[in-house]
Amino acid sequence: MFVVSVSAQPEFVKISSMPGAFSRIGFGARGIGMGNAMSAIKEGSLVSYYNPALASFQDGNSFQTSYSFLTLDRALNFLNYTRKFEFGKIETPDGIVKPRSIAGISVGIINAGVSNIDARDGDGKKYNELSTSENQFFVAVSNRFSEKLAIGIAFKFYYYKLYEDLTSSGLGFDIGALYSFNESLTLSFMISDLNSKYEWDTGNLYGQSGNVTKEKFPTLKKIGAAYKFTEPKILASVEFESSNGGTNYLRAGCEYNIYTDLFLRAGLDRFNISNTDEPVRPSAGFSYFYSLNSIRFGFDYAFVIEPYSSGDQHIIGLNINF
Numbered sequence: 650m651f652v653v654s655v656s657a658q659p660e661f662v663k664i665s666s667m668p669g670a671f672s673r674i675g676f677g678a679r680g681i682g683m684g685n686a687m688s689a690i691k692e693g694s695l696v697s698y699y700n701p702a703l704a705s706f707q708d709g710n711s712f713q714t715s716y717s718f719l720t721l722d723r724a725l726n727f728l729n730y731t732r733k734f735e736f737g738k739i740e741t742p743d744g745i746v747k748p749r750s751i752a753g754i755s756v757g758i759i760n761a762g763v764s765n766i767d768a769r770d771g772d773g774k775k776y777n778e779l780s781t782s783e784n785q786f787f788v789a790v791s792n793r794f795s796e797k798l799a800i801g802i803a804f805k806f807y808y809y810k811l812y813e814d815l816t817s818s819g820l821g822f823d824i825g826a827l828y829s830f831n832e833s834l835t836l837s838f839m840i841s842d843l844n845s846k847y848e849w850d851t852g853n854l855y856g857q858s859g860n861v862t863k864e865k866f867p868t869l870k871k872i873g874a875a876y877k878f879t880e881p882k883i884l885a886s887v888e889f890e891s892s893n894g895g896t897n898y899l900r901a902g903c904e905y906n907i908y909t910d911l912f913l914r915a916g917l918d919r920f921n922i923s924n925t926d927e928p929v930r931p932s933a934g935f936s937y938f939y940s941l942n943s944i945r946f947g948f949d950y951a952f953v954i955e956p957y958s959s960g961d962q963h964i965i966g967l968n969i970n971f
Contacts, residue, residue, distance in 0.1 A: 663894050663895045664867055664892060664894025664895060664896050667864070667865075667866065667867050667894050668846070668847050668864045668865075668866055669785075669807065669842065669845060669866040669867075671725065671759065671761035671783050671785075672759055672785050672807075672842075672866075673869075674725065675918070676696050676698040676699065676715075676727055676729070676757070676759065677696060677713055677715045677727045677729070677949065677964070677966055678715050678934055678936070678949035678950055678951040678964040678965060678966040679693065679694060679904075679914070679934070679936060679949055679951070679966070679968075680696065680698070680699060681916075681918075681932055681934070681951045681953060681962075681964055682902075682914040682915070682916060682932050682933060682934025682935075682949075682950075682951035682952075682953075682964075683886065683902030683903065683904060683914050683915070683916040683932070683934075684900045684901055684902040684915075684916020684917045684918040684930075684931075684932055685699070685888075685900055685902070685916070685918050686873065686886040686887055686888040686900035686901050686902040686916060686918075687699035687700070687873075687886065687888075687902070688700040688703075688825070688837040688839050688871050688873040688888055689827065689835045689836060689837035689873035689874050689875035689886055689888070690703075690835070690875045690884060690886055691703055691706040691827060691829070691835055691875070692706075692877070692884065693904075693912075694707075694711045694713055694731070694947070694968050694970065695707045695711065695731050695755070696713065696729050696731065696755060696757060697731065697755035697757070697787065697789030697791070697801065697803050697823075697825075698729070698755075698757060698759075698787065698803075699839075700801065700825040700827060700837050700839050700871075700873075701755070701789035701790070701791055701801030701802055701803040701823050701824070701825045701839075702791045702799040702800055702801035702825040702826050702827040702837070702839075703731075703753075703755070703791065703799075703801070703825075703827065704731055704732075704733070704752075704753030704754055704755040704789055704790065704791035704801055705733055705751050705752055705753035705791040705792060705793045705799050705801070706733065706753065706791075706799070706827075707731045707732060707733045707753055707755075708733065708970070709732075709733070709970055709971060710730070710731075710732045710970065710971050711729075711730070711731045711732070711968070711969070711970050712729070712730050712968070712969045712970075712971075713727065713728070713729045713730075713949075713966060713967070713968050713969075714726075714727065714728045714729075714966060714967050715727040715949065715964050715965065715966035715967075716964070716965055716966070717962060717963070717964045718962070718963040718964075718965075719955075719958075719960075719962060720955075720958050720959050720960040721763070721958065721959070722763055722764045722765045722766075723761070723762070723763050724760070724761060724762045724763070724764065725759075725760070725761045725964075726758075726759070726760045726761075727757070727758070727759055727760075727966070728757060728758045728760075729755065729756070729757035729758075730755070730756050730757070731753065731754070731755040731756075732753065732754055732755075733751065733752070733753045734751070734752045734753065734754070735748035735750070735751055736748065736749055736750040736751075736752070737749030737750060750792070750793070751792070751793040752790065752791060752792045752793070753790070753791040753792075753801075754788070754789065754790055754791075755787075755788070755789040755791075755803075756787070756788050756789075757786075757787050758784065758785070758786055758787075759784065759785040759787075760782070760783075760784050761782075761783045761784070762780060762781050762782040762783060763780060763781050764780040765778060765780070766778065766779040766780060766781070767779075779812065781809075781810065781811055781812075782809070782810045783807075783808075783809045783810075784807065784808045784809070785805055785806070785807055786805070786806045786807075786808070787803050787804065787805045787806070787823075788803065788804050789801055789802065789803035789804070789823070790802060796829070797828055797829045797830075798826065798827070798828055798829075799826070799827045800824075800825070800826045800827075801824075801825050801826075801827075802822065802823065802824050802825075803822065803823035803824075803825075804820070804821075804822060805820070805821045805822065805823065805842070805845065806818065806819075806820055807819045807820075807821065807845065807847065809847060812854075813854075814853055814854065815849070815851065815853075815854055817847040817848055817849050818847075819844075819845055819846045819847050819848065819866075820844065820845075821842045821843060821844050821845025821846075821866065822842075822843040822844055822845075823839065823840065823841045823842070823843070824839065824840050824843070825837065825838065825839035825840075826838045826839070832877075833876055833877045833878075833879075834874065834875070834876050835874065835875045835876075836872075836873070836874050837871070837872065837873040837874070837875075837888075838871070838872050838873075839869075839870070839871045839872075839873075840868065840869070840870050840871075841868070841869040841870075841871065842866040842867065842868055842869060843868060845865070845866035846863055846864060846865045846866060847863070847864045848861065848862070848863050848864075849861065849862045849863075849864070867892045867893055867894035867896075868892065868893050869890055869891075869892045870890065870891050870892070871888055871889065871890045871891075872888070872889050873886060873887065873888035873889070874886065874887055874888075881905065882905065882906035882907075883903055883904070883905050883906075884903065884904040884905075884906075885901075885902070885903045885904075886901065886902050886903070887899070887900065887901045888900040888901075895923060895924075896921050896923060896924070897921060897922045897923045898918075898919050898920060898921055898922075899920040899922060900916070900917065900918050900919070900920070901916065901917050902914065902915065902916035902917070903915055903916070910937060910938040910939065910940075911935065911936070911937050911938075912935060912936045912937075913933075913934075913935050914932075914933060914934045914935060914936075914951070915931075915932065915933045915934075916931070916932045916933070917929055917930070917931055917932070918930040918931075918932060918953075928956040930953055930954060930955070930956070931953075931954050932951055932952060932953040932954070933951070933952050934949065934950050934951035934952060934964075935949075935950055936948065936949045936950075936968065938968070943971060944969065944970070944971045945969070945970040945971070946967070946968070946969055947967070947968030947969070947970070948965075948966070948967065948968070949964075949965065949966035949967070949968055950963075950964065950965050950966070951963075951964040951966075952964075
């Protein structure tokens with residue numbers, strides 16, 4: 650058992666020590682509650698974080714925000730707006746009028762950080778309190794090229810404030826595709842964090858002892874599938890993700906529309922078939938919606954068992970569709 654643990658540990662540590670870990674936790678209460686197996690789901694409130702091709706399937710306007718309750722003075726927050734655009738009209742041979750072109754846009758922010766960090770001198774005396782802030786800003790555009798195929802691209806800007814004047818930023822890209830096999834089955838493909846990296850210059854902090862270093866994010870490749878059952882009203886999804894960080898993750902999630910405005914969720918995230926010693930992350934959650942005139946308000950919640958922590962994750966969110 651000891652030999653297995655030692656040989657498996659490097660594969661786990663490799664991606665854990667790579668930059669951008671905060672951006673791989675997930676996005677919002679709905680996605681995290683379904684085990685982050687969201688790249689092929691094209692219904693409900695959509696976020697291009699999971700697949701930039703999804704933006705062109707959003708019904709109306711969707712605004713989402715979420716706040717996470719975490720231990721160890723950590724913070725994780727989400728904000729997103731998604732909208733679909735229809736251009737022109739075309740009449741099919743059977744007399745049905747449809748949009749000539751359908752596109753979508755998704756804009757969002759992920760914010761993470763740690764606060765209440767003690768700064769101590771050589772004698773161990775506290776003289777200051779520090780904090781970190783790591784952020785991802787993304788804009789995604791999507792277009793439906795046919796009734797079945799949609800393709801999207803996302804531009805992601807990273808900004809990391811680590812210590813006083815020590816900051817770094819970087820630009821990365823996501824490319825995704827969505828194929829609707831039929832009304833029930835949807836397939837997805839995505840490549841995430843192309844060119845994403847941090848570049849650090851510690852010259853201002855350490856003078857001649859400083860240097861310039863580059864840290865590349867792991868590149869993620871994902872394929873997924875989602876299936877919609879009519880009775881009972883269950884939306885199920887699975888996803889496989891491979892990375893150059895030594896991981897091959899399986900994810901699964903489901904959403905049950907138990908009542909008109911009530912949705913129950915469950916998921917399983919990060920089952921690493923390359924290292925079965927890495928703990929998986931079960932999750933569960935729900936959403937409840939209330940309509941007021943033409944605006945639909947939703948309350949989202951997700952619970953995630955977090956390994957290596959003294960407590961688990963609780964994510965609450967507000968969802969507005971209009």
